[in-house]
Amino acid sequence: MRLIVEGVGHRYGALEVLDGISLTVAEGEIVAVIGPSGCGKSTLLGILGGLLEPSAGRILTDGAPPAGCLNPFTYVFQDFALLPWRSVAGNVAFALEHHRLTAAERERRVAEVLATTGLADFADALPKQLSGGMRQRVGIARALAVTPAVLLLDEPLSALDAQTRELLIEEFLALWPRHRTTAVYVTHNLDEALRLADRVCVLSRRPGRVREIVAVDVPRPERDGARLASLRDRLWRLIQDEARAADRERQPEILDAGDHR
Amino acid sequence: MMAPLRFRGGGFTIQPKRHTGWIAGLAVIAIWQGASSAGWVSPIFLPSPAGIAQALADMALSGQLWRHLAASLKRIVAGFVLGGSAGLAIGLALGLLSHVRAAGLPIISALFPIPKIALLPLFILWFGIGEPSKVATIALGVFFPMAIATYSGVDQVPRTLIRMAQSFDVPALAIVGKVILPGALPGILAGVRISASIGLVLVVAAEMIGAEFGVGAYILTAGNLMRTEDLLAGVCLLSVLGITVGFAVSAAERRLLGWRQ
Amino acid sequence: MRLLSIAAALALLATPALAEKTSLSVLKLASSGPVFLAQDLGHFAAEGLEVEFKFFAAAQPVAVAVVSGDAEFGVTGLTAGFYNLAGKGALKIIAGQSREQPGYKLSAYMVSNQAFAAGVRSPADFGGRSFAMTQVGSTFHYMIGLLAEKKGFDLSKNRLLALQSIPNMVSALQGGQADTAILPSTVAVPMMDRGDAKIVGWAGDETPWQLGALFTSPKMIDTKKATVERFVRAYKKGVAAYDLAFQKKGDQAATDKALDILARYTEQQKGAIAAGLPYIEPEARFSARDIAKQVAYWQAQGQADKSIEAKDIVVTTFVSSID
Incomplete structure (x- = not known):
């Protein structure tokens, strides 16, 4: 585009x-x-x-x-803007929850972006348990999850x-x-x-x-x-x-x- | 010439001391009982711990204890649920809607400091002398701190999180439910802690209105009859309730706010 | 040398001795009239006493102030709380104060408009009705007990509403949340005049009793007996002045003057005071038998400790009992 x-x-x-x-x-x-x-x-x-x-x-x-774009204009923020009460996977899922997706499709997207950003092992971690770099990887994963x-x-x-x-x-x-x-x-x-x-x-x-x-x-x-x-x-x-x-x-x-x- | 470096740090840090609190409490009770037994303190001015324990035991054995506790707890829970949920709703509106904040904050600031006891004659006219006026007294006392705590809790939610949610096209209602409410939860739970204590304080005021049973009514009657053992036994019951509520809120905080840094 | 000391002693006698300071806890009510009169007419001063008044809003603190030593004497209505304090050896009744007496409109039996319409027209109809009072163990509580005894209704079938204050009682009666109440005439008459409730009788006419008393601490009697004697003497003169002004009513000038004094101390309208003056026995005597009956009543109700002995509470050496 x-x-x-x-x-x-x-x-x-x-x-x-x-x-x-x-x-x-x-x-x-x-x-x-x-x-x-x-x-x-x-x-x-x-x-x-x-x-x-x-x-x-x-x-x-x-x-x-x-194809598959859910949110054409998608931000990655300076201060990461992660919900501190949600896990890594939960933060990524946050961008998907209000879209009409099957649970399987949502899980697939989350798993995929976590894998590409090297976060697969941290899916259940809370933001406070991550370094700054890992937090921004979550921010990037969340942005990629909606296929911008x-x-x-x-x-x-x-x-x-x-x-x-x-x-x-x-x-x-x-x-x-x-x-x-x-x-x-x-x-x-x-x-x-x-x-x-x-x-x-x-x-x-x-x-x-x-x-x-x-x-x-x-x-x-x-x-x-x-x-x-x-x-x-x-x-x-x-x-x-x-x-x-x-x-x-x-x-x-x-x-x-x-x-x- | 060699000399060991002098250590200048240390001190000024508070460390948790688990047993000191219990020992101090027991020591105070022991000294108090000792002074009473020795006759240094007249039982008219300050009954002995043993006397208070006796009064509590009498109350428990006669079954009155449960009757009073049940009556008061019913009122506190009803008042807390009513006043708390109204405070939560109004606090959210104050936190989110500019017009409501501009109109509501001065009103709340004006009404908050009114001593609820001063309104009892009016409450009797409005709500009668049955349960409604007692529940209303507690509800009104709980409402204000809850509204203010919720409102400032909403203010504490980082705006970037809201912008982030908007940037993913999350619907407004979902932003309130998934971002603002969880983000305001620390403030809301602080409000619960304060307003639960206020509810306990107000149960005495509420039960001024012709209550036959209730811890507050028991304390009032004991005071009117100058039965100081009974009076302090009732006060002990209120303290135990207060400590229980404090523990419950702390447990809720540990469970719900584990995500905080 | 001896001459000198005799001269000094004479000089001490001749110059008026410095007045002894004492204190009295009291309510700003017409029933406290005798002490106001004794103060204003100089009876305390004549006994060499300088009395400081400590004013309270309810009977309970008046008694507590004497127990705590904040006041040396107290004068007020007798409640279950008073007897519990006295039973612990903290208070002694030394003279009488107001009595409910036929013909004296001190405490009114009141009925809400709703209950009146439903047929509660006289004190005899109070059985089974909700009754507003200030506190458990208050004088109002005792008076409804006396009424139940006289009219033969079972008080346990009445819903007794302890509302803690007179304004709360007024509200409950106005709104019809309480069917009945006993209220002081100063409150009852204006309510009746406004049409907010009905007066259906007076406690003095139905159940006379010893309502108020002058009391002090046992320690005062033990250590400052002379002071207590002087205080009671002055108090009796105040009672006599009260009797002359309001009960014998021979001297209109004395009545007017006494009314002026009461109005000044109580900060109430003269009309309201005159309408609700209690009866006070002219020699400040009290009924020890009535005190014993009150103690027994509260004990039977479970409001007073069983260990209290009425005879230990009253001292009849300063003023004799009526009985």
Whole structure:
């Protein structure tokens, strides 16, 4: 499924956070959105998945969702958003319970995604018994269980330590070719963006506007420090000044922004 | 010159001491009995533990104990179920609906501190002097802490969990049942603990209204007749009920809230 | 030297001695009239006593205050609770106070409008009817017991409703939740006037009894007997003044003055006080036989401990018994 963003703007009262965002995400493409903190990345993601209503512009989709899709726009959250009173399997099942599925079909889906994310042995564990990395694997398994058309990942690795992050990136890269799900990946981490994305969309500081969209034209398996160095430099120069300016700004109070709890 | 490093840590941590509580309790009773037996404490001012035990034994042997306990428990359970479920419903509405919160919170804050005993003459007019007025007194006392505990419990549910459920298109009613209610359960159980104690306190007030039987009526009559042994025996019964309720709520918390960190 | 000490002694006698401080726990009711009169007319002062009044809202705390030592004397109605305290050797009755007496409208037999319509028209019809009272063991409880005895109905067939307070009793009677009650005239008459319930008789006319008494602790009698004697002497003068003003009624000026004093102490309207004045025996005597009957009644009802001996509760050395 293709995703078309047309002139999307958003404001929280008097505070303008996004302005004139236009972007097309092709079927099976991963687009990373980066930008300084407070540039409206998470707001944009909320709008893409229909959790927030944009103040201006519109979102269009093109094409049919994949077979067996239960929830076309599916999120993976920064803080995992797991129900602490449910087991791993229960959390995955939560995304399926309100759909008309046979019990067998539900169990099959749960077992399948737990197997692909390496959680099969942890099906009965409670979230509190898991490490951060395992919790985010549950978050990913839950997202995969509904066979999404578009995955919306909101800084999925930023709550994890560096080693875990590295492990999960590798797993994600191994997993993704199987489904080739269209994905929008919001991050403030340049390396994550460069390792995963087909294209990187750089937003300016608030109000967020598209500064540049950079294609990562190195095949994923060949992406290493040396091959990406010049691209990394270019992106860093693009966001450096914005980041510095944003860092020195006073933080406004934003009500109900995606990443504010 | 070598010297061993001086240890400066330790202390300031509370460790569970299982037997100290029992020993302290028994010591207090022993000293009390000793002072009474030695004649240092007049039985008019403070009856001896043996006297209180005798009063309890007399009550148990004559069968009055069960009659009083049964009468009071019926009222407490009925009042608790009525007031508790109403408080739960109103607390949920306060937690979830903006208009209800804006209208209801000031009303609840205004009515909560009213001493229920002051309303007894009105309750007699409204509900008569039979069981309804007694149950209503307890129900009213239970309602307010339950409503407030539920409302703040709902507020404690992380908003990201609700957004997550919405992102999977979970219907609103299922969000209340599967996310908000279990998430508010710690607050609700805290409310149960407080309101159960309040119910026990209010049984004395409720049984001011022409009750023939009941622990509260027994205490009141003992007070009116200046039978201090009986009075304290009744108070002991209430304490035992209170401790039992406390244990029951703790057991429920261990069973239902094991998922907490 | 001797001369000097004699002179000092004379000087001590000549200058008025510092008044001895004592205290009295009491209700703000017209039945406490004698102590208010004794205070206001200077009878306590004349005995060299400076009496501090400690006011309470119910009979029970008045007695408890004397037991706890918060007051040295108390004057109020006699309840089962009082006898249980007295039975433990904590209280002694030393003089009489109010009595229910024919012709004195102190406590009214009341019937709810509903019960009245259903045929409860006189105290004789109280049998089998629900009866509102303040507390188990209260004076109201005793009076319904006396009535049952006189009219020959079985009290165990009446539903006795202990409602703990007079406002609760009024509510129950108004709403018809209680068929009958006994209420003080100050409450009963306004209720009747408002049409909220009916008065069908007066306890004084049906069952006269010793309602109230002056009491103190045994310790006071043992250690400060002189003080007790002076207190009782002043109290008797207060009773005499009460008798003159309200019972003999020879002197209108004295009646008016006494009414003024009572109105000031009780903070009630003069009309209401005058309508509900109790009878008080002119020499502050009490009936020891009636006290013994009360104790026996409560013991029979299981409200008073069997070990209580009525003769140990009363002291007739300060004021003699009527019997």
